[in-house]
Amino acid sequence: NAGVTQTPKFQVLKTGQSMTLQCAQDMNHNSMYWYRQDPGMGLRLIYYSASEGTTDKGEVPNGYNVSRLNKREFSLRLESAAPSQTSVYFCASPAPGTGYTEAFFGQGTRLTVV
Amino acid sequence: GDSVTQMEGPVTLSEEAFLTINCTYTATGYPSLFWYVQYPGEGLQLLLKATKADDKGSNKGFEATYRKETTSFHLEKGSVQVSDSAVYFCALSPDSWGKLQFGAGTQVVVTP
Numbered sequence: 001n002a003g004v005t006q007t008p009k010f011q012v013l014k015t016g017q018s019m020t021l022q023c024a025q026d027m028n029h030n031s032m033y034w035y036r037q038d039p040g041m042g043l044r045l046i047y048y049s050a051s052e053g054t055t056d057k058g059e060v061p062n063g064y065n066v067s068r069l070n071k072r073e074f075s076l077r078l079e080s081a082a083p084s085q086t087s088v089y090f091c092a093s094p095a096p097g098t099g100y101t102e103a104f105f106g107q108g109t110r111l112t113v114v
Numbered sequence: 115g116d117s118v119t120q121m122e123g124p125v126t127l128s129e130e131a132f133l134t135i136n137c138t139y140t141a142t143g144y145p146s147l148f149w150y151v152q153y154p155g156e157g158l159q160l161l162l163k164a165t166k167a168d169d170k171g172s173n174k175g176f177e178a179t180y181r182k183e184t185t186s187f188h189l190e191k192g193s194v195q196v197s198d199s200a201v202y203f204c205a206l207s208p209d210s211w212g213k214l215q216f217g218a219g220t221q222v223v224v225t226p
Contacts, residue, residue: 004157033213042118042203042216043158058213090157092214102148103214105157 003027006091006106013081013113021076021109023091031094032074033058033103034066036087043090049074081113116141120204120217127194127224135189135220137178137204145206147171147180147187148214152201161189161202199224 007022025032030051035043035058045058049068063085065077078085088110094103120137127133139147146165150158162171167182176191187204204217 035214035216040218042205042218043214044216045213048213092158102160102163103158105159107155107157 003104004091004093004106006089006109008109009107010110011112013078013111015082015113017081018077018079019081019111020078021089021091021111022073023075023106024073025091025093025104026072027093027095027104028071029093029096030071031096032068033092033094034064034074034076035090035092036060037090037108038087046076046089078111081111083113085111086113087111116145116206116208116215118204118206118215118217120202120220122218123201123221125220125222127222129196129224129226130193131224133189133191133194133198133222135202135204135222137187137189137217139185139187139204139206141185141206141208141215143208144182145208147178148205148207149176149178149187149189150203150205150216152203152219154200158203194222194224196224196226198222 004025033048034046037043047066049055052071091106092103117140148163149161151161162173164171164180170179178189201219205214
């Protein structure tokens with residue numbers, strides 16, 4: 001059981017380039033989330049999807065777009081990368097069986113924008 | 115809005131020492147509280163949780179008690195091991211949709 005899988009694990013972009021971070025979960029969960037992790041700031045919610053076909057903004061959505069492609073997949077897109085988007089990105093999916101109180105995380109994507 | 119404050123690190127300890135990481139929160143209503151752990155190069159894993167006041171979460175020798183009167187959820191372990199070296203995040207979930215509000219994280223380094 002892989003849980004939550006993110007690709008790629010590492011990426012270096014030049015300012016202005018675009019890319020899509022992929023996330024897939026095999027736990028048949030409805031909800032999926034994207035967080036970014038920055039030193040001294042913990043993890044902050046970028047976007048989330050409570051169910052297939054719905055997405056909502058989190059705390060720091062500017063500069064990002066998301067797509068909930070199907071129940072399994074939730075992608076995060078940077079249309080024009082900026083150095084301020086250098087961060088570690090985590091996809092997560094909370095388990096309905098726990099009342100959505102326990103989240104399973106991917107291993108993260110370390111993104112550097114130069 | 116909701117927020118979580120935890121002690122800054124890094125915290126450096128010798129093996130078998132006692133560990134405490136302080137966590138306090140601000141929230142409306144009755145959030146669920148969590149400690150997540152991040153080992154080097156990995157994603158976050160749930161360490162323990164408590165969903166109502168006075169609940170005690172425990173796992174792998176770690177404990178934390180949900181104290182509503184002091185709005186705290188301090189993490190403790192009586193005897194740490196080198197393998198406990200990690201970053202520890204306190205978090206709360208204000209609603210039933212699983213969104214998490216995280217503290218800044220505390221790095222713990224345990225030396226032999």
